[in-house]
Amino acid sequence: MKIAFVDSGIGLLAAAAAMRRARPDADLVLSSAPDSMPWGPRSAEYIAEHALACARAAAAHGPDALVVACNTASVHALTALRAELEPEIPVIGTVPAVKPAAAAGAPVAIWATPATTGSPYQRRLIADFGNGADITEVPCHGLADAVESADEAAIDAAVTAAAALTPDGVGALVLGCTHYELVGERIRAAVRPDLARHPAGDETPLAFHGSAGPVAAQALRRVGAAPDPTAEPTGSLTVLLGGRPSPLPPAASTYAEGRLLAGAEAVRG
Secondary structure: OEEEEEEOOOOHHHHHHHHHHHOOOOEEEEEEOHHHOOOOOOOHHHHHHHHHHHHHHHHOOOOOEEEEOOHHHHHHHHHHHHHHHOOOOOEEOOOOOHHHHHOOOOOEEEEEOOOOOOOHHHHHHHHHHOOOOOEEEEEOOOHHHHHHHOOHHHHHHHHHHHHHOOOOOOOEEEEOOHHHHHHHHHHHHHHOHHHHHOOOOOOOOOEEEOOHHHHHHHHHHHOOOOOOOOOOOOOOEEEEEOOEEOOOOHHHHHOHHHHHHHHHHHHHO
């Protein structure tokens, strides 16, 4: 079984790592175009063009399914990707988890790129799946770029700024950009520092909603496979940057997800 992942940069690490944990025997193909980052503020045509280029490079490796591990590309390029690749290669998009986050009716914050925050797409998700919850859209200026470059000071500054815009008392936090999942614990600590200091306290823990686990599970369903975390860790890793075989970007090793995937890369090499 081979699963491909497409993103502008290293935001795809979270979903790929979720797949590695669910199926250690799966071969993974990671296709990105970091020279074209960021996709968020670009035109729909630009995003579709570069997402298609990444997808075509991945498709050449014969995956059984392709995950668009990017919220922006899922908005602007999913239709084009499916038109070109399906039904031969199922294409799975990434959508912010507004519906499960709002299901309990508690206040929700959605962290997303400035281009996505307030967009018709996100407002439509809130209208369709917000369940009447009090939902705050939080623009995270510079966070995706800081994660991409593993700039620790810039990550801290961006997370701190976004946390300051997040209302006290939110019960659920939605990560609306795949890059953010790589620093999820830092975000959690910034939004609820009381729980970071006292994890066994009486307050209700902040419910965290990313997309990595759900899209990995959906990819397995689309190929007719089930999770098997105990499978032999025989899965390989192929990394494509701008369509060319490459090692993982150096910044990937900053994150636990990148280090997990690097083990397969070392075995393959």
